[in-house]
Amino acid sequence: MKYTNLGRAGLTVSRLGLGTMNFGPVTPEADAHQIMDRALEAGVTLFDTADIYGWKLGEGITEQIIGRWFEQDPSRREKVVLATKMYGPMGRGPNTNRLSALHIRRACEESLRRLGTDRIDLLQLHHVDRSTSWEEIWQALEILVAQGKVLYVGSSNHAAWHIVTAQQEARSRNLLGLVSEQSPYSLLERTVELEVLPACEAHGIGFLPYSPLQGGLLAVSDGQEGKAVGRAAEPKTRRSLERHRDRLAAYKKWCADLGQDPSRVALAWLLHQPGVTAPIIGPRTLAQFEQSLSATRLKLTDEQLTELDALFPGPGGAAPEAYAW
Template sequence: MDYTHLGRTGTSVSRIVLGTMNFGDRTTEEDAFAIMDRAHELGVNFFDTANGYGGAGGRGATEEIIGRWFAARPGVRDDIVLATKVHSPMVDPTSDGDVVNARGASAWQVRREAIGSLRRLQTDRIDLYQFHHIDRHISWPELWQSMEVLVARGEVVYAGSSNFAAWNIAQANEIAQQRHFLGLVSEQSLYNLVQRSIELEVIPAALNYGLGILPWSPLAGGLLSGGSSDAKARSAAAAVKSKRDELRDQLDAYDAFARERGWTPASLGLAWLLHQPGVTGPIIGPRTVEQLDTAVAALDIELSAEDLRALDELFPGPGGQAPEAYAW
């Protein structure tokens, strides 16, 4: 396994991040345990989840599965850099429960959900607590005050963001600096060969402020997975099927490019991300141990400058960072 620092911190994390969104939904608890066991065996030490994950199992079900895995394996918790998120409403809006404040990132909600995540995960700390989306109704002084309390209590180590614009990152860290607080150390963004818009501003901002980029949907919802079963399952979704039809020629050329070099398309898609500036590691969401092994194989792929140029021609990005990408 290859490791790198999480953004500007001194904490080392694996360059493959185990995403757990399928646990409790498309992946049974037994299979989830097998995937986490294999990840741990391979040296994957960075696990990512969220309070709202669980799908058919219900919100919070994914964190509960991870918590039971920790409980069944004493001593493993300190091997893992554990990341979760806060933002999603955790109460069914149609129920009679208290739902008025149970969403977003107010200090009330952040504290409440940190307690809930710690309980579900059966742990004493969240290593990376991430704002799942920007909450435009909450000020940064309020957000940082809630995080400062959690850090002081030892319940959170680092703060991160997800789906933030570049100016959100800049504002957050400028205000954190004024408060003598570390601020954001990572940003989870949609990033893959098909969707490269974060190269315009988010990646330059992350590099400037020392945030590690954690790409989600690194294989574009299965578009870059070639003929894998996961790709076939996801292609049933109308949006993905439409995109697959739209990009058929590019995807066929991409698959051929990978196979001519003895790589799987899925491994190539992850390897490309690992060669991009600022990327700590792509977040993979394996449903099986085999898919996990395919993802880890990306670490063995060394792309030449010629390979990278060829992939840029197949899937052109925005042309670099703003404003040079569109102005003189």
């Protein structure tokens, strides 16, 4: 496993991050523990979760699963860069979601309890809150950092101008600011190349792509669509499959000619992209984890990268050159 800094932070993370969204609702707890064991053995240090994962309102099922894994062997905690996210609804009443100072404090305390830890290494704002000012958000986060409950702050699903605004306010308070952004990025979804990736590079922010297989579209083999589970079986993903069927068929043939699994190629492509720190993989099974792990050893030539760009053209580079003279 290779390692790199998370943006301009001194924090070092593995080039692959373990996403845990499937733990609980899809992957049984015992299997999830086995995947985490193997990830640690393989040198994966970045573990990514969220308070809403598990999809039972307010219960934080996935965080609890990780917490019980730490409890089995407390030495595991110091080997992991633990990242979680907050924003989504954790109750039905007021102030149980979004990014008010009240909810930020409550969400952090509850995540600490479920995870069985005294700190969150990377607390990520799971979505943009247009009703709360960055002054309020940073004030709440500054207190958590001062208390030692949060070490670093990241964002997720933020547009470039949100990221830049956040950094401006952080600097006015003499804070480090955001050290990472987590957005969807894959061969099929390259919108972040327009502005998000350039903003992250300009501000020294690490970029953590999620959904690197586009909900499984870049991994589901021909004839296996009906057997897809998880995100690959969602109606939205199946509609996207129909829309991109010809392109995906050409891609899978290209991978077959190369003698490589499509999912392995898709992850390797991401690892070759400038500004990418660590793709977040979301294995459902140990076999899927092993397949993803092998992508770190796949080197693509410049010619192969050019051919993939032809199959899956991006937006044309960074803005404004991508759409203006």
